[in-house]
Amino acid sequence: MEMNRYMTVYDVKKEDIARVSVKNKRNAVGHPCAQLADPNITVEDVLNSEIMAWPVQRLDISPPSDGAAALIYCSEDIVRQYTDDPVWVDGVGWNIDSTMWTNRDLYFPRYVSEAAKMAYKMAGIHNPRKEIDFAEPYDPFDYKELHHMEGLLLCDKGQAPILTREGVTQRDGDLPICPSGGLLGVGNPIAATMGQKACELYWQLSGKAGKRQIPGDPMVGVGQAWGDIMQMATVICMRRG
Numbered sequence: 001m002e003m004n005r006y007m008t009v010y011d012v013k014k015e016d017i018a019r020v021s022v023k024n025k026r027n028a029v030g031h032p033c034a035q036l037a038d039p040n041i042t043v044e045d046v047l048n049s050e051i052m053a054w055p056v057q058r059l060d061i062s063p064p065s066d067g068a069a070a071l072i073y074c075s076e077d078i079v080r081q082y083t084d085d086p087v088w089v090d091g092v093g094w095n096i097d098s099t100m101w102t103n104r105d106l107y108f109p110r111y112v113s114e115a116a117k118m119a120y121k122m123a124g125i126h127n128p129r130k131e132i133d134f135a136e137p138y139d140p141f142d143y144k145e146l147h148h149m150e151g152l153l154l155c156d157k158g159q160a161p162i163l164t165r166e167g168v169t170q171r172d173g174d175l176p177i178c179p180s181g182g183l184l185g186v187g188n189p190i191a192a193t194m195g196q197k198a199c200e201l202y203w204q205l206s207g208k209a210g211k212r213q214i215p216g217d218p219m220v221g222v223g224q225a226w227g228d229i230m231q232m233a234t235v236i237c238m239r240r241g
Contacts, residue, residue: 002106002230003055003143009107010158012146014055018046019164020142021059021184027171028181030211035065035187046142060142065187069195071202079241086241087205090220091125093118097231112151112224115233119222120153123237128153132237133218134175134204136197138226139182148224149177152235176214179204197223198236205240 006012021041028037041059049059072082079086095114098104116128125131137148146160154175155163163169169177180186180200189196201221203209223236 001101002147003060003141005106006143006147007055010161012143012158012161014047015043016161016165017060017143017146018043019161020139020145021046023164023170024139024142024145024178024182024184026181026185027179027212028185030209031181031186033067033187034181034185036062036185037181038185056141062140062183062188065189067187067189067192067196069189069192069199071195071198085206087202088239088241089236090239091119091121091123091235091237093120093122093235095233096228099229099231101230106230108157109147109151109226109230109233111231112148112226112233112235113153115224115235116152116222119235119237123239125220125237128222129155129175132175132220132222133216134179134214134221135177136180136182136200136221136223137177138193138197138224138233139178139184140188140226142184144226145177145182145184148226148233151233152222152224171212172215176218179209179212179214181212194223194225194234194236197225198238201236201238205238 025038025041028034029039046059049057093115095111097111139145149160171179
């Protein structure tokens with residue numbers, strides 16, 4: 001229902017949404033934990049996959065996976081005792097919207113935009129489109145990456161499919177999105193997904209992402225997770241030390 005509404009409001013084509021799945025599954029080839037990496041997947045493969053509940057098809061979905069993530073946090077006073085290249089958590093935000101779908105329009109995730117505003121304010125980010133180098137939005141479905149990009153205020157409403165089509169969101173593009181491969185490429189550990197996203201932010205910002213490393217020495221990244229009935233979001237902003 002949400003995907004259909006998003007497509008209808010912005011006249012988004014299935015081909016544009018399928019490009020997200022292709023990008024992320026290809027990005028995941030360099031991830032040691034990837035379950036769904038595929039260097040040869042095509043848009044046609046996604047469009048020809050089994051229909052689950054129209055317009056959602058099998059390759060639009062990240063299947064549930066077992067997984068865990070761990071990060072070590074410590075104060076600025078002692079961090080240099082343990083590492084020479086810390087990554088700072090500059091901002092966090094969260095928001096819960098109404099569970100009543102009749103009270104809100106599903107074409108835009110305002111719960112994400114409110115969480116993002118909270119995190120950006122804490123991090124001192126005034127123009128996320130210029131100040132954020134890459135993002136790891138929650139991508140349980142390929143259309144949700146587009147939806148959440150817009151919720152994170154990284155582009156105008158309805159513009160995420162265009163940026164994806166133009167290659168802006170590729171790992172070597174101007175705004176890499178899910179360079180890890182995301183949930184669509186790595187797997188979806190459900191409750192551990194925010195940890196998965198934060199770990200990728202750390203690896204990218206510390207230059208430890210290996211084959212997945214974004215070119216150009218990224219300084220600031222944003223991660224986001226989603227929960228409940230398309231109503232809750234958490235956002236984290238991280239910066240290279």
